[in-house]
Amino acid sequence: xxxxxxxxxxxAEAWRVDRRLRASTVxxxxxxxxxxxxxxxxxxxxxxxxxxxxxxxxxxxxxGLGAAVALVVVGWSSINYLAVLMAPWFSIPLxxxxxxxxxxxxxxxxxxxxxPLPAPMPERLSTWTVAASLSxxxxxxxxxxxxxxxxxxxxxxxAVWHDSSLxxxxxxxxxxxxxxxxxxxxxxxHAQSTxxxxxxxxxxxxxxxxxxxxxxxxxxxxxxxxxxTTLAGLLVAEFTRGNERRRWxxxxxxxxxxxxxxxxxxxxxxxxLGQINAHLVIVFCLAALHIALxxxxxxxxxxxxxxxxxxxxxxxxxxYAAVPGVLMLATAAQSxxxxxxxxxxxxxxxxxxGIVWLLSAQLFFFDQLQGVTHVLTSADEQGFTTTTxxxxxxxxxxxxxxxxxxxxxxxxxWPKATHVALTASLALLGLAVAFLPxxxxxxxxxxxxxxxxxxxxxxxxxxxxxxxxxxxxxxxKAAAQSWTGAAASCVTLGVxxxxxxxxxxxxxxxxxxxxxxxxxxxxxxxxxxxVIDKVANYGSNSEVRIAWRAxxxxxxxVNWMLSVNSxxxxxxxxxxxxxxxxxxxxxxxxxxxxxxxxxxxxxxVILVTRDEGLEAEIQAAxxxxxxxxxxxx
Numbered sequence: 154x155x156x157x158x159x160x161x162x163x164x165a166e167a168w169r170v171d172r173r174l175r176a177s178t179v180x181x182x183x184x185x186x187x188x189x190x191x192x193x194x195x196x197x198x199x200x201x202x203x204x205x206x207x208x209x210x211x212x213x214x215x216x217g218l219g220a221a222v223a224l225v226v227v228g229w230s231s232i233n234y235l236a237v238l239m240a241p242w243f244s245i246p247l248x249x250x251x252x253x254x255x256x257x258x259x260x261x262x263x264x265x266x267x268x269p270l271p272a273p274m275p276e277r278l279s280t281w282t283v284a285a286s287l288s289x290x291x292x293x294x295x296x297x298x299x300x301x302x303x304x305x306x307x308x309x310x311x312a313v314w315h316d317s318s319l320x321x322x323x324x325x326x327x328x329x330x331x332x333x334x335x336x337x338x339x340x341x342x343h344a345q346s347t348x349x350x351x352x353x354x355x356x357x358x359x360x361x362x363x364x365x366x367x368x369x370x371x372x373x374x375x376x377x378x379x380x381x382t383t384l385a386g387l388l389v390a391e392f393t394r395g396n397e398r399r400r401w402x403x404x405x406x407x408x409x410x411x412x413x414x415x416x417x418x419x420x421x422x423x424x425x426l427g428q429i430n431a432h433l434v435i436v437f438c439l440a441a442l443h444i445a446l447x448x449x450x451x452x453x454x455x456x457x458x459x460x461x462x463x464x465x466x467x468x469x470x471x472x473y474a475a476v477p478g479v480l481m482l483a484t485a486a487q488s489x490x491x492x493x494x495x496x497x498x499x500x501x502x503x504x505x506x507g508i509v510w511l512l513s514a515q516l517f518f519f520d521q522l523q524g525v526t527h528v529l530t531s532a533d534e535q536g537f538t539t540t541t542x543x544x545x546x547x548x549x550x551x552x553x554x555x556x557x558x559x560x561x562x563x564x565x566x567w568p569k570a571t572h573v574a575l576t577a578s579l580a581l582l583g584l585a586v587a588f589l590p591x592x593x594x595x596x597x598x599x600x601x602x603x604x605x606x607x608x609x610x611x612x613x614x615x616x617x618x619x620x621x622x623x624x625x626x627x628x629x630k631a632a633a634q635s636w637t638g639a640a641a642s643c644v645t646l647g648v649x650x651x652x653x654x655x656x657x658x659x660x661x662x663x664x665x666x667x668x669x670x671x672x673x674x675x676x677x678x679x680x681x682x683x684v685i686d687k688v689a690n691y692g693s694n695s696e697v698r699i700a701w702r703a704x705x706x707x708x709x710x711v712n713w714m715l716s717v718n719s720x721x722x723x724x725x726x727x728x729x730x731x732x733x734x735x736x737x738x739x740x741x742x743x744x745x746x747x748x749x750x751x752x753x754x755x756x757x758v759i760l761v762t763r764d765e766g767l768e769a770e771i772q773a774a775x776x777x778x779x780x781x782x783x784x785x786x
Contacts, residue, residue, distance in 0.1 A: 173211070177210045191352065192352050201349075209225050216275065222443070226437075227462050236348060238332060240331055242332075308686070309367060325366065328350060339471070367689065460510060479583040558627075716732040
């Protein structure tokens with residue numbers, strides 16, 4: 154008993170005097186308890202939230218708030234990915250694998266919290282700057298909650314558009330297999346959503362099952378958006394840290410980037426196209442910047458976590474792995490003496506991250522990395538250069554102007570803030586390297602059609618979002634340093650803003666629209682009754698219920714999402730005849746499309762409509778006892 158008392162005494166004393174240790178222990182304990190209950194049906198988000206909060210409390214005083222958020226995001230994502238990857242290998246139920254990962258992380262959080270704080274401590278950010286950095290996340294959460302509870306709100310309609318149907322289809326495949334399956338070279342985003350599906354879900358076409366999967370997708374996307382807006386604001390805070398003059402600049406600039414990422418031409422456009430991976434790119438590029446800025450606090454850990462960020466981006470949008478990759482190489486080169494001074498620790502951290510990279514490369518994207526250097530076949534060329542309906546809200550001149558802005562402002566702040574300028578410049582270099590695969594595959598830059606090719610247009614959109622954040626952060630730093638820096642900031646940002654304002658936007662994109670407002674009011678993505686309620690309620694094991702001339706222009710997007718909900722094996726659903734017919738009709742609502750849909754399934758087809766004459770049209774075109782019409786009030 155005396156030995157136990159002796160062992161516990163140091164911890165008890167630390168508990169008494171250290172509020173952060175108490176907070177971390179309580180949060181980690183709550184997360185660990187939730188981890189035990191998760192395999193029995195408790196929502197995994199509760200477990201993840203508790204463990205993430207414990208790590209945030211533990212890391213913030215050691216690394217600073219910005220790097221702490223970045224490290225938590227990378228760590229949280231890594232646990233989810235590895236759990237969903239390895240569960241089928243060891244025949245472990247997926248919820249158990251996720252719980253084991255976060256339960257272990259909870260224990261490590263308490264162990265780390267007990268370690269003495271390093272000296273000197275990171276400078277604390279002002280309350281106003283932190284609040285400004287959180288403003289975007291607060292706006293997003295408020296918009297979603299208002300959308301859920303206001304009578305005319307949009308609910309989760311924003312989460313079921315366009316490519317989100319692909320996300321839900323892959324999530325169903327992963328759930329069916331008990332983990333990652335297939336040859337998709339970018340499984341990461343789907344693994345994240347899969348990890349958020351509660352245990353005990355029956356994989357059928359029922360409305361309840363489908364809505365649970367949509368909720369997991371929406372929660373994952375919301376976490377990414379809150380992380381992106383918070384990291385954007387905190388990047389301004391980190392860049393301007395230590396400037397005693399003009400302290401008002403930091404909170405204003407932090408609020409501008411945090412709230413600005415939610416503008417309709419940015420987040421709104423990504424949602425309209427169902428591109429959750431766009432926010433993944435933004436989050437991990439910003440997280441890499443934060444970790445690199447604070448790498449001196451722990452160069453071994455920073456290098457390893459940048460390596461993990463590189464791996465995760467290679468599993469999302471492979472070229473963007475160049476951003477954390479370049480920062481990782483620079484961090485390792487700059488800190489090689491400190492890394493070599495602790496070989497055991499270095500081997501553990503860097504060896505683990507290296508194994509994950511090699512394993513992921515072998516399983517998913519090694520063939521693609523080899524393919525970058527070979528000449529495209531005609532089939533590859535057709536897929537790679539496919540045109541689109543002007544997906545991007547920016548043009549090449551705007552993206553180039555933003556890149557020049559970053560370079561100019563980095564040069565302005567370099568004399569007084571070399572580390573900040575160097576980190577921003579390396580991120581810019583990483584984005585430039587990310588564009589190289591397009592050039593290599595085409596042979597010359599002139600062969601790339603930046604106006605309407607799918608991949609170049611998406612590259613411009615995501616790259617511009619990252620560059621806007623870095624530009625404003627550098628501008629705030631320059632303005633806080635001197636009046637000359639303030640003038641340079643105004644000129645460079647003014648030119649970039651002017652180009653953005655005169656840029657042509659795709660049809661349906663409001664230049665000054667705001668995404669949380671659109672969700673709260675049911676605009677752009679439709680009200681709950683027009684979109685998400687149909688998606689959530691029409692699922693059935695015994696019939697095919699679709700919207701037809703019910704609430705245009707939303708009907709097609711409802712049916713697009715419903716097309717992945719089927720009693721067939723989730724592996725076969727994507728190319729099923731019914732899904733093909735539901736997709737091919739696009740906005741064509743003529744009755745011959747209904748006839749084709751009826752022929753593609755053996756189940757009864759129920760059309761939900763506001764058109765009282767639709768039933769007579771069907772009977773005239775293709776009489777069928779399996780097609781019925783239900784009128785909306």
